[in-house]
Amino acid sequence: MNVGRVTLKARRAEPFFGRHPWVYAGAIDKVEGDPADGAEVEVFSAANNFVARGLFNSQSKIHVRLYSWEPGVELNADFFRGRIERAVSLRHDVLKLGVPNAGYRVVFSEADYLSGMVVDRYADWLAVQFTSLGLGQRRHMIADVLRDVLQPRGIYLRTEKGIGRLEGVELHDELLWGEAPPADLTIEENGLKFLVNLAEGQKTGYYLDQRDNRAAVARLCVGRRVLDAFCYSGGFGLYAAKAGASEVLGLDSSAPALELARRNAITNGLPQATFQKGDVFGTLDDLAQAGRKFDVVVLDPPKFARNRAALPDAIKGYRRLHSLAMKLLDRDGILVSCCCTGLITMTDLEELVAQVAVSAGRDAQILERRGPSPDHPVAVTCRESGYLKCIVSRVW
Incomplete structure (x- = not known):
């Protein structure tokens, strides 16, 4: 697999060795291999040391979003499955939120080392939001992983206002997979019931x-x-x-x-x-x-x-x-x-x-x-x- 190469300016690599995921354009010295927007790239320090692998986007101020700090790891379906399973383990095994009719955040972007992606669960439906071009391009692959790991009845895509201009990605609210959410979708939270409008509500619905x-x-x-x-x-x-x-x-x-x-x-x-x-x-x-x-x-x-x-x-x-x-x-x-x-x-x-x-x-x-x-x-x-x-x- 041909992967583009991004070399950082001198003395600009420390935050990324420290696993910060956002590489802004100003930190980059040169880009080699002519990577397409959304393509995988490897990031190196000015001293030619491997830093991380991420997804490239020349249209965003964040030129590279980093996901893996291990050499040779491809950002494929297996990689995203591992990251998503790790995020689910926190919510299910540690926080014990995976109960019937619950509402909770399954994936929280940078906080779960999946920069540019949010997944919320509302009873048997998932609401997914992409704020990065690279993950937005991979939305159907990610939906397949979410379907296998969480077994929802449906997955609905929500978009954030202004993200198209910031990231150069054209996404629209739509059903990504499965059944459309019902108009009376209800979650239970600490003994209260709340109606959630996945298609029109604010944020991802609640x-x-x-x-x-x-x-x-x-x-x-x-x-x-x-x-x-x-x-x-x-x-x-x-x-x-x-x-x-x-x-x-x-x-x-x-x-x-x-x-x-x-x-x-x-x-x-x-x-x-x-x-x-x-x-x-x-x-x-x-x-x-x-x-x-x-x-x-x-x-x-x-x-x-x-x-x-x-x-x-x-x-x-x-x-x-x-x-x-x-x-x-x-x-x-x-x-x-x-x-x-x-x-x-x-x-x-x-x-x-x-x-x-x-x-x-x-x-x-x-x-x-x-x-x-x-x-x-x-x-x-x-x-x-x-x-x-x-x-x-x-x-x-």
């Missing part, structure tokens, strides 16, 4: 990464008035209602998401959970102007920045959101601050909460610093995979 955070926050909601901002299909709010919250108000701008939330509330017998459609910032402002107060406020917005150029505006957005929450939060209240913008660190988020609290004349105590559920692990060699921050604070 926010699996917040599973343990929802349970942790629910314990603080007994007998309390709860506001769940950016509630999507009801996650935090329905957990709070099941735990015994006296009132739950969920806010979101998506009508389809709120329809799922209302159906979820009915299915779980939680009439105290109500939902309101509108721009979340505007609705929070209206509630504050009306003098409404809550004992628990959950802020779980979407990603505000995808690159460093957007970071200043993202910080302003988080600051405004927290300022509105402070106005709505009663004395001795609980503030839950979630942030999935990877460029904002836990320290950044803590500092923002502190600044907003001081500006509002409030005292705040951090009760918990949390991350995603453990089926969303962080690779120690690519800590950028640790994106989700969740801070639980008491505000006086």
Whole structure:
């Protein structure tokens, strides 16, 4: 098999010997063998030492995504089967998530040493998302491996907005294999039932990464008035209602998401959970102007920045959101601050909460610093995979 050769610039190989998977164009000295986009290449240091094997893409800022650090290993079906089986072992053998009707992340991209691929399981269906051209080209091979290893009833491909421009890959949402997911596909999570729309829902259909955070926050909601901002299909709010919250108000701008939330509330017998459609910032402002107060406020917005150029505006957005929450939060209240913008660190988020609290004349105590559920692990060699921050604070 003819494999292209990528030689790194002098003194640029250390991160890749250290198993970081992203080789940016600026680290590369030369490319030999005229590899096609998506083809296998071997990466060498300037001193001619083998580093790793990966998939090439001249259209992406990440020119090579690395997958194997062993010489002579082909990135074929057997290789991907081994990686996928290792990922499944964590979820099934260690975390014990492979129970009937469960929802959990099976493969988490760089965190499972499969850069550019996410697989989520929802009961008997898989949702697959590719954010790299090389793996997108191999989607049918990977679907065959997933079918053999996990035996789902169907595999559905979800695409991420903007990935075509970033990676030069043309993918469309479609059924990759098997039966199409039903409209009433339901998963069970910690005693609650949630409808999942694989074809049209956000992300791959549901926010699996917040599973343990929802349970942790629910314990603080007994007998309390709860506001769940950016509630999507009801996650935090329905957990709070099941735990015994006296009132739950969920806010979101998506009508389809709120329809799922209302159906979820009915299915779980939680009439105290109500939902309101509108721009979340505007609705929070209206509630504050009306003098409404809550004992628990959950802020779980979407990603505000995808690159460093957007970071200043993202910080302003988080600051405004927290300022509105402070106005709505009663004395001795609980503030839950979630942030999935990877460029904002836990320290950044803590500092923002502190600044907003001081500006509002409030005292705040951090009760918990949390991350995603453990089926969303962080690779120690690519800590950028640790994106989700969740801070639980008491505000006086």
